[in-house]
Amino acid sequence: MKKIFALTLATVLAMGTLAGCGGSSSSSTESAPADTSADAAVETEAADDYKLVMKLSHVFSPDEQLSKSMELVAERIYEKTNGAIEIQCYGQAQLATYKDGVEQVVNGAQFISVEDPSYLGDYVADFKPFVGPMLYQTYDEYVQMIETDLIQDMIKQAEDYNIKVLGLDYIFGFRNVMTNKVIESPDDLKGMKLRTPGSDLFIDTINAMGATATSLAWSETLSAVSQGVVDGLEGSEFTNLGTKCYEYIENVAETKHFLGTCGVYFPLDIWESIPAEYQTIIAEEFDYGGEEMTQICTESYAETRAELESYGIKFNEVDYDAFGVAIAGVYADMEENDGCTPGIYEALKAELEIIRG
Ligand code: X3X
Numbered sequence: 001m002k003k004i005f006a007l008t009l010a011t012v013l014a015m016g017t018l019a020g021c022g023g024s025s026s027s028s029t030e031s032a033p034a035d036t037s038a039d040a041a042v043e044t045e046a047a048d049d050y051k052l053v054m055k056l057s058h059v060f061s062p063d064e065q066l067s068k069s070m071e072l073v074a075e076r077i078y079e080k081t082n083g084a085i086e087i088q089c090y091g092q093a094q095l096a097t098y099k100d101g102v103e104q105v106v107n108g109a110q111f112i113s114v115e116d117p118s119y120l121g122d123y124v125a126d127f128k129p130f131v132g133p134m135l136y137q138t139y140d141e142y143v144q145m146i147e148t149d150l151i152q153d154m155i156k157q158a159e160d161y162n163i164k165v166l167g168l169d170y171i172f173g174f175r176n177v178m179t180n181k182v183i184e185s186p187d188d189l190k191g192m193k194l195r196t197p198g199s200d201l202f203i204d205t206i207n208a209m210g211a212t213a214t215s216l217a218w219s220e221t222l223s224a225v226s227q228g229v230v231d232g233l234e235g236s237e238f239t240n241l242g243t244k245c246y247e248y249i250e251n252v253a254e255t256k257h258f259l260g261t262c263g264v265y266f267p268l269d270i271w272e273s274i275p276a277e278y279q280t281i282i283a284e285e286f287d288y289g290g291e292e293m294t295q296i297c298t299e300s301y302a303e304t305r306a307e308l309e310s311y312g313i314k315f316n317e318v319d320y321d322a323f324g325v326a327i328a329g330v331y332a333d334m335e336e337n338d339g340c341t342p343g344i345y346e347a348l349k350a351e352l353e354i355i356r357g
Contacts, residue, residue: 052086053086053088054270055112057112063243064238065242065293065297067089067091070289074088076288093218099198106123108269110267112265114170114265115265116262119199120163120263124154125339127154130151134257137256142261145348146168166264166287169291170293171261172293173238175256175260176254177189178245179231182253182314185210189209191212195216196215196234198216201334205327205330208329214230218243226248239260241304247311249313252308252313253316257323
């Protein structure tokens, strides 16, 4: 296919004009301007023997949808580029993850980081409130929020730190509190140590909710629960089932304090070196992969919850308003101390009002 494209392009170039097939870099909303230079042919010919290998890193286990979705996206990209773009997926923190993973991207390693968007907050502060506590009531609200100018502008700002955001909606369910006692209000969390990922947003939020946040890598988490180092953790039902949390805890308090989601972060300097036709394929497949994963998790939630209940997990509602009051200070604190744009929380809520209609 590429050969035909190259011959066609060479023919058109020989005719002097190249109308309307400049391709589009997914880093902008408009198509890139048509390139009528001879380089276009050279660039496309270069694509014939072009080869790029990237390592993709995340913390999820093979049984979790995120692992499966990343493998699917990598396979599709490999096939559609005839092997020119090879993405090797490494789960369960075999490579750098969390803050360290995002740092690899910033430093321009041949590395793709798949992490919670709050880790982008170390570079563009407003990504923290964007995924802040108790903001979203549905997956769809979050997906629509991503498309707002407010968030698209943050995505553009991330490029100043060499981060090309290729997706933000690898959603794996709302995160709830998982313990061995019934939690209904912030008072019930007093004196309890809960494991969180090492994201400042998570640590600040769990502390505000009444517990003492203890940040641990996922790989250390369940042993810490079983040894009593922590009293519980927070995470989604998909995490619960996919990593067998149900063998260590029996109560899930439905705080829905975070939407569990991951973004895909690609080094911009490497991105810009990739031929446009391959950029388009990569961007489209990661975009589709997030949509597909969100759909799979939406459709399988009831079955996942039922299976957890069959293993003895007991779900309970919580005093949602009391937790809402408890976490309100997290947003104020982000604006006062974390360099977030003053009024960003109000701006996010205003966007949500429009989305909710
Ligand atoms: O950065 C990506 C997620 O925030 C990871 O969350 P974490 O460390 O609670 O892991 C979730 C599990 O599903 C991983 O198996």
